[in-house]
Amino acid sequence: MADTLITIEDFSYQYALTDTPALKHLNLEIKAGEYVAVMGACAAGKTSLCLTMNGIIPNMMAGGHTGKVTVAGHDTATTPVRELARTVGMVFDNPEFQLSQVSAREEIALGLENTGVPRDEMLRRIKEVLAIVGLTGYEDRSPLAMSGGQQQRLAIAAALAMYPQVLVLDEPTSNLDPIGKEEVFAVAARLNRERGMTIVIVEHEVEVMAAYADRLVVMANGEIVLNDTPRAVLAQVDKLAEYRTRPPQVTEMAYALTQAGRPAPAEWPVTLEQALSVYPPVEAH
Ligand SMILES: Nc1ncnc2c1ncn2[C@@H]1O[C@H](COP(=O)(O)OP(=O)(O)OP(=O)(O)O)[C@@H](O)[C@H]1O
Ligand SMILES: [Mg+2]
Structure with a gap:
């Protein structure tokens, strides 16, 4: 286990x-090692959930809590946020707001300086994390001269430089064009599959999450209402509508076909691959 x-x-x-x-x-x-996707309507509590994972809630927000959150054995309510930052790296939706330095190198160095990493080790890590996100050679580049996808990959690199065990990404692609989105999804998938990095991602691109996530958590009105494999969660088309979360198009199609009189599939497809096995292409004669 x-x-x-x-x-x-x-x-x-x-x-x-x-x-x-x-x-x-x-x-x-x-x-x-899990890849967990979080979905749900506006104001459902997705960002608040993310903030409980690095202790910003309850430590840096005015408000009240009950219950307990434990991160790598530490009770977040009694552990400083800078300590939790060693375990949980966080990336938000708008890369411009997260990047403040004149170069990619300094952007990554910022968090490392705050935790007292020696200079040689810092330079080594900068090189390492830029390579991981596909930005080798961009050390001197200003974040302002980067595309949205590059900026978000730099934000991920800055988080990775702290060697966290979990990367929490809150709608990391919502301000990116399709190419930028794909770049960020590819980096997250590679980190998870090749390096075993634990990923928690709030994301509306349900087709992509159906393919990548091990588990899908749906929130509604501050509650976790569904929490299972993507296939088990996304098959619940009626419930998803109630929670204002769209199922993948192939699932909607299978559902519509069933309502139109076709027999229901034994298992609902949530990816194109699964749909093709439920509805095999007609053989040409
Ligand atoms: N700093 C804050 N102060 C007061 N209320 C807040 C604060 N941040 C969030 N809320 C409220 O908490 C609830 C959950 O908000 P949260 O941002 O966690 O939802 P979300 O699912 O991330 O929404 P979105 O899809 O818009 O990003 C909302 O009702 C919101 O208005
Ligand atoms: Mg949010």
Whole structure:
């Protein structure tokens, strides 16, 4: 059994001066090496969930919580956020807001300086993480002169330089064009598959998540309402509609065919590959 990296136990959180909790009685475990996708409508609590994983909630926000979050054995409520940052790397939706330095090198060095990594080790890590995200040779490049996809890969590199065990990505592709999106998805998939990096990603691109994620968590109104394999979650077309989350197109198609009188598939397809095995192409004679 893989180690559990993050455990959320009956955790609720209410931001100061609000009337209702943003997170309600959450229970969730993230295991080492997992790729977990989080989906759900606007204001469902996805970002708040991410912020519980690096201790920003409850440590750096005004508000009240009940329950407990444990990250690599540390209770987040009693562990400094800078300590948790060694375990959990975070990347947000807008790369421009995360990047503040004049060059890629300095962007990555920033977090390392704050944790007292020696200069030689810093230079070694900068080279290493730029290679991981496919930005070798970009040391001196200004983030402002990069495409959105490159900027977001640089933000990922900066997070990776701290050697975290988990990378939490909150809608990392929502401000990117299709090529930038693909670049970020490819980096996350490679980190997970080749390096065993644990990935938690809030993402609306359901077709992509159906293919990459080991597990899919759907949130609605501050609760975790579905938590299973993508295939088990995305087959629940009616429930997804209730939670305002769209299933993959192939799942919708299978569902429509079934409603039109075709026999229901034994297992609902959520990727194109699965759809082709449920509805095999007609052989040419
Ligand atoms: N800093 C804050 N102060 C007060 N309320 C907040 C704060 N951040 C979020 N909220 C509220 O908490 C609830 C959950 O918000 P959250 O940002 O976690 O949702 P989300 O699923 O990430 O939404 P989105 O899809 O818009 O990113 C919302 O009702 C939101 O208004
Ligand atoms: Mg959000």
